[in-house]
Amino acid sequence: MKTLRTPFLHQLATAGVGALLSAVSLPAAAQTTSPTQPPAAALATPAPSGPYSLQRAVDVALQNNLTVRQTQLSAELSEAALRQSRAAMLPTANASASQSWNYGTNVDPLTFQFQNQTTRANNFSATAGLNLFSGFQVRNTIKRNQLDYQAGLSDIETSRNDIALNVASSFLQLVLAQELVRANEARVNTSQQQVARAQKLLRAGSVAESNVLDSQAQLASDELNVITAQNQVAFYRLQLAQLLNLPSANGFEIEVPTLADPDDEAQLLNNPDGTYQTAVSLRPEIKAADLRVESAMRGVEISRGAYYPRLSFGASIFSGYSSARIGRKLTGDSTIVPSGFIYQLTPTGPKAMPGVFAGILQPRFETLPEGFSSQVKNNLGKQLNFNLSIPILNGFQARTNVQRSVIGVKQAELRAEQARLTLRQNIQQAYADAIAAQRRYSAAKRQTEALSTAYRNAEIRFNNGLLNGTDFNIAKNNLYGAESSMIQAKYEFIFRRKVLDFYEGRAISL
Template identity: 60%
Template structure:
């Protein structure tokens, strides 16, 4: 979470710091604005919106179109599919098999196991099923582990949404800050332009020296440059906001945001915030903490999955088989018969030689026909039942090392969860410290602006009366400009940090 929070803080801090230079005349010429950091990649096919954007509308649009959030949703869908597959592993398996074979030359008949030398066609059909009766509870523990992984993936979606919401809020406030600095610098240009015109009149009247007019014109050029710099800052801030929102080119060019009333921070603005209480609240509701705890439970469940490899495995299977062979024939005895006369020679027992004896026999007609296809499938039908037991004895220490790796993974998950809590606490403490510093800076800057405003008015009167040269007058004006810019920066810095603290307390990000 700390990395994410730093990402949020950097655009705002960089934007506020650089935009402050718009009103700081001595440093405005030396600074060059670098392009903003690229936000998460996004599709440029979003529909073109219309109308000024509120912060809530910008956040909602970004959540619907940002690719990082979409990627988190896809990761959750993958975890859901993995969970479904692990649940389906508890069900029996069932498969149908079929084949058709042609044998040429000498081969073994697959149904009679006789050698034959002829071309035969055979079909084999089988169906089998198997169910795991016991596997060391690995299947059930895998389901429980995947349930936890899926819930953690849902937490990742919420974290991605929260990260994007804070990024959009930061860019939105940067844009508001830039717009206010543009207005402030434009007001200074108008004031300086009027001062140049007054100085010209006074110079013609002989009330002031020509050097005062030269100094006023130089100050006008500086103020105009500051306006251009502020406008560039506004353009970059709007571009960064549009990129976070994943707007297309046309919508980026037409992007306009509303300017809500933002209260000035005072001494009681942080009276209702306690870092310790905020941390306790955030710890219970932030999705990254929930996801980290779920992954610890998932790692513990994975230890049980690994330990299941120590236990024997028992399976039950059943199958059915049949087949057909074109070489299988059927002997058919017909109703017709054929008479055969057979002559036997019998030796006379009383002597006198051999006597011929004729016997007539009748034999039925026998023919060999191919056995019909469906009759073979019915006659060759076989069934089987099987129990299979696997007892692990020695498998290269795979089970032992898997258990050790899973235990180490538990320690890593616990360490990551502890780190998430530490980073969350540090982020809250940092946000509170930054908000408190911005609050103090705003109060001090406000008092400084009031004092410098009086000093500037006095200097303006003296300058118009020729009692103050242009250089001293410009110094007084630039001091007021720097104080006003510092006050504006402190105001927006406080507002963002206060919104971060509200976010950790479970409140919505609203202006």
């Protein structure tokens, strides 16, 4: 027995193993996935040697499938958004520097004086900011992105279940096709023996020539059925190889598992409610839908945060250089600048002394451009600020965003409810189909046993010339039809039964 540990998609409940001759349809997921998953030459993995078990086929498909990879990348994007929202709580810090040349009449960026000359200017600044309060929007954004990331992880599991479903469906289709080939080859062998026997009886004069012709016609029909069944084997082998994203189906073979007789299984009880309650707690698509409802609720809180004031803190530092800025520098020399006469006191009062003056010793300066480092040091400026923004009226944008978020919550709740409804219906349908397939198999088995007896009796009568070839072929075809119905009912029951095992959390084995 081969055990498959990978869970299948919830759509498995509505899928059918299917008959190769249009008795049972393909699963919906298998019909849609196969055309959209052609082998990619750049990504396909060469087919390993040896036959594939179901578990091995699932493992290869999960490794190579492009849809799973795309879902994983989507989850990584959600994780990046989560990291970014957490980083939004950190302060911001930025630095900038610029250099410019001004020609002609311009305003000096540092002296703010008009001048008509070529000026080189450098500006240096650094700023920092911290969001102190923004209506809890940052915190709610983190929680929402965390929920979205968890939902993305559930989407990965759902995608893996999709692939496992399609692989299991195609695997069972291929097993069924191979069994029908063996059954049709056995019928051809029987028909060949019947033609040889009829020809001997014709030569002995025991039967009419029409009996030989009828036997040959039946042989041709059986050989056509073999070719049809072989074509179906080739089709499902190719489909399974494409699901595994293998470059070619040449040499691709599977291990045929030993499957139990449905009559040996316990009678299936119709208990969809119990299975549903178990499945609700296990299915990743249900978990993802619930997480997205919570995420939508966080979106409402984010929108409501726009009603609150915003408070932020900022700090900056600035300095610069201008080639037009000049400074005075001592030359080391000095001059005496006359400041007035020197007076002498006389009995009649103060009297200026002729030729004698008072002077002030004044140092000499020269005008030179101010250096770069001294300008950067002298022009240093600092700033601290608190910014408070109070929303009053902004075109009702906040109210509209809140209303949209509330509607988004209702939509998410409806999607979650739809996911649960679909799951319940799938389980109910799986139970109904499994019970019907088990009953149909038992009836087809009894029919096959009865028709086998009738066929043996018809064969004896035909060999003794008591039955014409047409009636004998009718008896033979009735038996073959019953056998085909029994085989198809067997695989359909197995498929449906494994669906219910999957929903109940048990390992699926073939």
